[in-house]
Amino acid sequence: MKYPLLKILPLFLGGILFSQNQKDSVQFKNISDEILVNGTAYENLSDLTQNIGHRLSGSAAYEKATDWAVLKLKEAGADKVWKEDVMVPVWERGKESLQIKEPNGKWKSLRMLSLGNSEGTKGKDVEAEIVFVKNKEDFDQLPDAAVKGKIIFFNYAFNQKFISTGQAYGDAGKYRRSAASWAGKRGAKAVIIRSLSSALDDVPHTGMMRYDADDTAKIPAVAIGPKSADELQKTLKSKKVFAKLNSNCTMKGEKLSHTVIGEITGKKDQNVIVVSGHLDSWDVGEGAQDDGAGIVQSIEVLRTFKSLGLKNNHTLRVVCFANEENGVKGGNTYAENIKKNNEKHLFAIESDGGGFTPRGIALVMSPEKRTQIQSWKNLFLPYGVHNLEMQYAGTDIEPMKEFGVPLAELVPDSQRYFDIHHSDEDTFDKVNRRELLLGSVVMSQLIYMIDKNW
């Protein structure tokens, strides 16, 4: 009896596995067909970007976007939609200009953007000599006399050698975040940084900076485009260059705002599975890829569950986070509230890398759960998802990590994102319909599996 059992057992198990795998594969196809044919994410993104546009925390446009999200979640079939109170910082840009003095004595304007959260010149001209440094190490070696009273120009280039542009962004990030603080502590008047951009054009990119708690001088920080940065560095090799900066940007305290939430209650229990993006954007462009895409993709997941009648076991919740860009108050408040309300969260995923063709899912969770999701890889491969090895999670859901919530982030192709991210170029025309929809396909498929198996 020994041999027959050994022969039958694998066949029997194989039969179960095959048929289960086949059923899941059929459901994956149903989800994909539904979204690619009937998906509304692209039209929703057109509406959000064309009729509301960019929507920085604290702006009237952001509040308009919260009403829009409530409406779209209801249209998608959510059985419960609400706004969650969040106190957000209010930063305003106002007018701004940066000029450099040409050899002929004339002033020439450079395309520039003040960095988000930075203080400006209060509308007064700040004029000083520009001092160029390649990186932090060079800056640290400057004598104090070369810093004090000067405008320090950090021209650290986005490293094109990384295949994932996200790595290059991470590598250069400290210059945007901290240069003003480094230079302010040593008496500089302002800093100019090279934009964190993978492009070689002259588009300036904004993004969050911060002052240290012990910074006595909050000096202005502005970004210029890669082309202007290269030209400026070249000019500085042979001669002194003076700059004149004038800006009004300033932090205006806090304001009540909202994260928007919609859900389909679970038929088995009310443990929560989150699919999310952030509803705010910078105050330039249209916030199309960052992160209108993540918002409409997440709403599409809910629409698809409803439309296909998938009847989720657990509560499927779409979270449109407030204030990712300059404070992460939406994400922090959400995590505090799930603790306060003692809600159990089974899983959370965010899409915040742009609505480009999905290539992977990054996973931050126990090794057992990671291994389980990785065992589904063959189901995902026909949809172009081949990388389940990365370990990071969306900024807004990261605060849930301390409560042990398994986290994930959709990983789209990264080549185009940082050409346009945080700039005037982040507009709807950069979004491709099928690429956007495929992101929803993959998130819906993953949530289908997790909802069924966890």
Add this chain to the structure above:
Amino acid sequence: MKYPLLKILPLFLGGILFSQNQKDSVQFKNISDEILVNGTAYENLSDLTQNIGHRLSGSAAYEKATDWAVLKLKEAGADKVWKEDVMVPVWERGKESLQIKEPNGKWKSLRMLSLGNSEGTKGKDVEAEIVFVKNKEDFDQLPDAAVKGKIIFFNYAFNQKFISTGQAYGDAGKYRRSAASWAGKRGAKAVIIRSLSSALDDVPHTGMMRYDADDTAKIPAVAIGPKSADELQKTLKSKKVFAKLNSNCTMKGEKLSHTVIGEITGKKDQNVIVVSGHLDSWDVGEGAQDDGAGIVQSIEVLRTFKSLGLKNNHTLRVVCFANEENGVKGGNTYAENIKKNNEKHLFAIESDGGGFTPRGIALVMSPEKRTQIQSWKNLFLPYGVHNLEMQYAGTDIEPMKEFGVPLAELVPDSQRYFDIHHSDEDTFDKVNRRELLLGSVVMSQLIYMIDKNW
């Protein structure tokens, strides 16, 4: 002695394998760094598309492009550059218009393009009732009276359900290729087809059609955009619609043209490894993704071998094929000549799917050679190439198949390609620098491995 040997052998073999793999991995990185930092493919594509533009076979622009290719191959470091004679068809579009009669009796113009190689109306108005069919099956069921003297409108839609848009293109291809022949045989006056497009806009796409040898009437064939096609179908449900077509397109015989070839002679032998694209394009847009991209990527491969001093064992040859779009005379002539000249070709790859992020390499060769290339997969994974399973090869190199040449095609992400392919929208601004360069990275890496191992 048995156990120690068993233990040592794998260690010894592992040591060789590891160190070889490690060396290849270092070389892969060198290639990638060289191209991402110093690559000139993007600037070359800007030059080709902005200063020459589209370049249909037989046009003055195409001949200008051959001079351009000779120059660029020399600049890249080819030690031999020449033009290969090719007789190509000369098709000219001329003026064209399509109007439909509105319910109020007024004529309304539709955006349209005659299909490549089709005959026009010789500048005369051809007016007839439009008869709509969804597909070939519906057409076959039409009574003769519903075809004769009518303009048949084939509205077969690009199937959005395929994940690879190339599959959807293949699926719908017969309508562009053969509809005029089907309808002409049954006495129709002309055909209108829905453009082979993944987009939902109103851009018409051209592309090659053909008449059968036994077609007595060569009726005109034109394409309209997806939006116009949808609207027209809707209108035809409730009322008769008449169309007026006027076009001058015609085939004007043959002309001497050229495929451009450049190479670095092998240091060990002169057996040939081909990397290629096609230099011609349709007579709309700029031929940027189709296939300026493949041309500049191929030249970049040669530049990289030269620049890194890789000293190829076999002859590395870049082939810029003539006339892919409406005749494949370049590819056919090239294959005939290698037979005539008794040249041994080790391998040929083409890039003709657009300069988007590479995701795979399609392989057409013996199972042994496929398996060998597939065994290199881990070397390619860090560069985003994960699919070595597909089996097809570029149109221009396919004629070499009968001489047993192992063939391949670069497989880029396919989501955006058929939105713009063969249309006014195929312009340089649709190309992303890093995506384009990564295609060269992957082809250079593959050729490095083949040159070393075959």
